[in-house]
Amino acid sequence: MAYSEKVIDHYNNPRNVGTLNKDSKFVGTGLVGAPECGDVMRLQIEVGADNVITDAKFKTFGCGSAIASSSLATEWLKGKTIDEALTIDNMDIVEELALPPVKIHCSVLAEDAIKSAINDYRVKNGLEAIVLEKSHH
Amino acid sequence: MKQPIYLDNNATTPLDPRVLEAMLPYFTEKFGNAASRNHAFGWVAEEGVDYAREQVAKLIGCTEKEIIFTSGATEADNLGIKGVFEMYKEKGNHIITAVTEHKAVLDTCKHLEKNGARVTYLGVKEDGLIDLAELEAAMTEETILVSIMYGNNEIGVIQPVKEIAAIAHKFGALFMTDATQAVGKIPVDVIADGIDLMAFTAHKMYGPKGVGALYVRRKNPRVKVTSQMDGGGHERGMRSGTLNVPGIVGLGKACELCRLEMESEAIRLSGLRDKLESTLSKMEESYVNGNTQHRLPHVANISFKYVEGEGLMMAMSDLAVSSGSACTSASLEPSYVLKSLGLSDDLAHSSIRYGLGRFTTEEEIDQAIAVTEKAVNHLRELSPLWEMFKEGIDLSKIEWAEH
Secondary structure (H helix, E strand, O other), X not given: OOOOHHXXXXXXXXXXXXXXXXXXXXXXXXXXXXXXXXXXXXXXXEEOHHHEEEEEEEEEEOOHHHHHHHHHHHHHHOOOEHHHHOOOOHHHHHHHHOXXXXXXXXXXXXXXXXXXXXXXXXXXXXXXXXXXXXOXX | OOOOEEOEOOOOOOOOHHHHHHHHHHOOOOOOOOOOOOOHHHHHXXXXXXXXXXXXXXXXXXXXHHEEEEOOHHHHHHHHHHHHHHHOOOOOOXXXXXOOOOHHHHHHHHHHHOOOOEEEEEOXXXXXXXXXXXXHHHOOOOEEEEEOOOEOOOOOEEOOHHHHHHXXXXXXXXXXXXXXXXXXXXXXXXHHHOOOEEEEEHHHOOOOOOOXXXXXXXXXXXXXXXXXXXXXXXXXXOOOOOOOHHHHHHHHHHHHHHHHHHHHHHHHHHHHHHHHHHHHOOOOXXXXXXXXXXXXXXXXXXXXXXXXXXXXXXHOOOEEOEEOOHHHOOOOOOOHHHHHOOOOHHHHHOEEEEEOOOOOOHHHHHHHHXXXXXXXXXXXHHOHHHHHHHOOOOXXXXXXXXX
């Protein structure tokens, strides 16, 4: 399968690879996927004043499209408030990276990772977890 | 664009220039139909086919009349299995095969199950070999055919063919083997091995695509298959259709070259394979899949834990290899062969198959080692699983969200 140039770019130069302190109350961590399914994403956000995401990091076990989807997600998250971040839809990722139909699940996983990281942050800070709508599986 | 290093010789091999040279006249001046008995054009084509039949027969130790030319191993598998099932219906309806067979065998068996066949799919041990006691226990009076592959395409393990044949014969069943990966790579002798039917193909041994053969034994016992392609009665009525003369000539030449060069080539390739494998298996958390004693000389299948196969292949774009990862197919299921060895899904997802061949050089193997090590290390830096493993977290204790 041929990859789009954007996937290859994110794959070769992944943005924001790394680890934030998961015990910090300003950090939300989302760990989604399963090794048996061939992809696991860990996405972390650091939230500052006014609920603005000041930093985002990821590590992903998966194919090129999964790595690119999570790399792109970290780029988009920085500077957004957590409410704005919740509006990121997996189809936006599909469009930006020109993912083929068999790779749509990678974008779904990235969206799940964002929401899961936000929920982790919310729960840590005494807020209610947001009920996640089942995304486009 | 720089060509990647080709290490996918189990998928297909490049055509040997000597094979091409032998084929070329049969596209142009020697274009006749081998079935045209009344003029020189036909005779010349027939001569080419006859000679090829001898070359093929010599490689596997049979007579020329026992070779049925087909379009490839898939057709040969279909003809052998379906042909035996239809021909020996009176005797029984039971077929035994194994879960690690190629789809050409498995799906043919599944097709026959809809037509009244009872099929036993034997599991394999964790080294990829079948358990002979289990085979024997599965045999019944109704068993007409045991079909077990010679060498496996994904992990290269060689089944105990001679012992399997003996068990099949003890119960009065025929023994067929899909020897696509073995013929031309290791000595295969249908008499010594007790093989009654055998499928193989040209393009895995430096011949052209689109041509293969089914060996059908003519003596002790005389085996018959019902034709699956009706028409002009070619190939002793077992496979109609105008013969692919250039292809058959190419298969013949490919067989001859393999016969002459196999011995030294097997030593050279297993040396290169061992270098590749021993170096890469020294990496932390890397595992060689399949039996390492009984196997083809040119295949290595290695899992690099905590990295995913397709992502890894993308990082190794200088290498043409294949992966047992789901993502290479549309199915999202990792390799059924690796899973049948008892490998967990994550290890199956993390596997890379290196298939060496006649044109593989030591320099290419050195590069392949360097490229693989760099890619695995790069992807482990990106892998949350690797980080967790390094922190001593037991990944099997985590409740993963299936998706």
